[in-house]
Amino acid sequence: MGISVHLHRVFQKYCGNLETIEAKGSTVQECLRNILILYPELEKAIFFAEGKLHPLIEVYVNSSSAYPDALKKEVNDGDKIHIIHTLAGG
Amino acid sequence: MLSQDELARYDRQIMIPEIGLPGQERLKKSRVFIAGAGGLGSPVSLYLAAAGVGTLVIADYDRVDITNLNRQILHWSKDVGAKKVESAREKIESLNANTKVEIIDETINDDNILGLTNGCDVIIDAMDNIAARFVLNRAAIKRGIPFIHGAVSGMEGRVTTIIPGETACIGCMYRDYTKPGKFPVLGVTPGVIGIIQATEVIKYLTGMGRLLTNRLLIYDGMDLRFREFKLSRNPECMECNTGKG
Numbered sequence: 301m302g303i304s305v306h307l308h309r310v311f312q313k314y315c316g317n318l319e320t321i322e323a324k325g326s327t328v329q330e331c332l333r334n335i336l337i338l339y340p341e342l343e344k345a346i347f348f349a350e351g352k353l354h355p356l357i358e359v360y361v362n363s364s365s366a367y368p369d370a371l372k373k374e375v376n377d378g379d380k381i382h383i384i385h386t387l388a389g390g
Numbered sequence: 391m392l393s394q395d396e397l398a399r400y401d402r403q404i405m406i407p408e409i410g411l412p413g414q415e416r417l418k419k420s421r422v423f424i425a426g427a428g429g430l431g432s433p434v435s436l437y438l439a440a441a442g443v444g445t446l447v448i449a450d451y452d453r454v455d456i457t458n459l460n461r462q463i464l465h466w467s468k469d470v471g472a473k474k475v476e477s478a479r480e481k482i483e484s485l486n487a488n489t490k491v492e493i494i495d496e497t498i499n500d501d502n503i504l505g506l507t508n509g510c511d512v513i514i515d516a517m518d519n520i521a522a523r524f525v526l527n528r529a530a531i532k533r534g535i536p537f538i539h540g541a542v543s544g545m546e547g548r549v550t551t552i553i554p555g556e557t558a559c560i561g562c563m564y565r566d567y568t569k570p571g572k573f574p575v576l577g578v579t580p581g582v583i584g585i586i587q588a589t590e591v592i593k594y595l596t597g598m599g600r601l602l603t604n605r606l607l608i609y610d611g612m613d614l615r616f617r618e619f620k621l622s623r624n625p626e627c628m629e630c631n632t633g634k635g
């Protein structure tokens with residue numbers, strides 16, 4: 301069992317239209333790196349600069365916000381990561 | 391005291407035990423700041439006026455454009471070109487003359503926001519950018535009053551209720567990042583989100599129910615699903631951990 305990464309609809313086109321991807325890793329960053337090996341197109345959608353999440357990307361681990369150091373957040377087998385994007389319209 | 395007209399007008403909500411006459415009187419005495427008379431500001435202000443909130447302070451510097459009309463239901467075809475705050479006041483006053491509408495036809499910023507929110511019980515986020523939300527968040531923290539955050543795009547929206555000193559604030563959630571421009575949106579989306587914001591305001595003012603605090607409610611109109619994420623205060627937040635709070 302790994303970590304399930306749930307991607308917001310806008311990112312699914314970069315990942316074979318998958319809504320959930322199983323990943324391995326002990327931090328959010330490791331899980332994402334793990335996914336990017338399979339789906340490199342996703343990188344430009346969620347990373348702003350090398351190693352830094354885009355400011356409009358939000359990460360939740362087990363439904364709790366991982367802000368502000370989302371990438372360093374530790375995860376364990378069975379955890380759920382949600383990757384969504386900020387909305388700013390009104 | 392409520393007039394005979396008001397007692398009749400609000401009869402159905404006074405029947406809600408948690409509101410009753412005391413709650414209705416509290417609504418009448420309340421003063422709510424609504425930042426923006428657009429997609430979110432429209433349902434928020436109409437429902438708060440319908441519910442009998444005594445004073446609405448509405449800020450918007452913009453004029454009505456035809457591209458606003460798919461969602462900004464305060465503004466009608468005849469209003470294209472008019473000041474949004476004036477169009478808003480006209481509709482709200484004809485819905486409920488018991489609600490006083492004070493209008494502010496200027497851009498909000500850190501220099502004017504404290505003066506503009508003077509005497510307000512709550513601030514509502516009906517803005518269209520993150521930078522303005524930081525301005526409102528700081529004002530809410532300085533004043534120690536709730537800030538009801540809402541945002542939309544396309545078929546999605548989000549809401550959370552911020553209580554300074556108790557809950558996560560805008561700075562505990564976001565980086566101050568400006569993404570310029572025009573966003574896609576279907577009118578019903580700010581309708582859904584604005585009505586949830588108005589619900590939170592009425593609950594707060596009357597003291598009923600459980601507020602949407604430290605909970606980010608995400609609405610997905612495509613799947614028609616609500617999801618909730620937990621928020622928590624960031625001990626290093628630059629916004630809510632300096633001085634007060």
Ligand SMILES: [Zn+2]
Nearest residue numbers: 559562627630
């Ligand atoms: Zn904060």
